[in-house]
Amino acid sequence: MPVSDQSRSGVAQQLPDLIIPGLTVPDPSLGSDPQYVLPKQDTGQTLVGGIGIPWLRDLDFGTQWVNRVADLDWPDHVIVEDMSYAAHRVLHRLQEVRPSKVVLVGCMPRREDPPGTIRRYELDLTPPDDDEVQDRLSEAAMGIIDLDHTLAVVRYYGEFPADTVVIEIEPEDDSFGLGFSDAVEATVDEVLALVRSEI
Numbered sequence: 001m002p003v004s005d006q007s008r009s010g011v012a013q014q015l016p017d018l019i020i021p022g023l024t025v026p027d028p029s030l031g032s033d034p035q036y037v038l039p040k041q042d043t044g045q046t047l048v049g050g051i052g053i054p055w056l057r058d059l060d061f062g063t064q065w066v067n068r069v070a071d072l073d074w075p076d077h078v079i080v081e082d083m084s085y086a087a088h089r090v091l092h093r094l095q096e097v098r099p100s101k102v103v104l105v106g107c108m109p110r111r112e113d114p115p116g117t118i119r120r121y122e123l124d125l126t127p128p129d130d131d132e133v134q135d136r137l138s139e140a141a142m143g144i145i146d147l148d149h150t151l152a153v154v155r156y157y158g159e160f161p162a163d164t165v166v167i168e169i170e171p172e173d174d175s176f177g178l179g180f181s182d183a184v185e186a187t188v189d190e191v192l193a194l195v196r197s198e199i
Helices: 057-069 087-097 130-141 147-156 188-198
Strands: 003-006 012-015 018-020 023-025 046-051 078-082 101-107 118-122 163-169
Touching: 046 057, 046 087, 057 078, 057 101, 057 188, 087 130, 087 147, 101 147, 101 188, 118 188, 130 147, 147 163, 163 188
Parallel strands: 046 078, 046 101, 101 163
Antiparallel strands: 003 012, 018 023, 118 163
């Protein structure tokens, strides 16, 4: 259904549909159709999302890993996407796609394992408390992007599917710059194999 617009002359102009995967914006002047049409149930898709902190070497793993693998052959039901943006935008993206499964890839310093350690876990969907989410949303609005902020905000609003997996790597170098430390670089192919085993 096309979006229409009134020109200054008062003649209706037909514009093409605005279609984003999972989101259509129909002409708001036509009947009582909702302006935004979102899937009401999961779409059977698997969303593989990389989350990184730009310009901070190992901490930018999610973004750079997606850049390396996005053009590989993936099944039709798989979306591979850089999700290195504010946590509330990731929440909205999940509402647009309504995936059946989510696999998130990133590098987070837990200080419990040697650098280059790969951790794979099924996400506990228990929502965090109100105060934590308020803090996370405030920081996200100021530009903080990382895996933990995303996990907290999206869990709070219940938008992760039951089948959500996190694959994270212990970083070695979080200094300003491009490229990974040797320990993290050595994990790229293993992370790819892990992600493929999830889909």
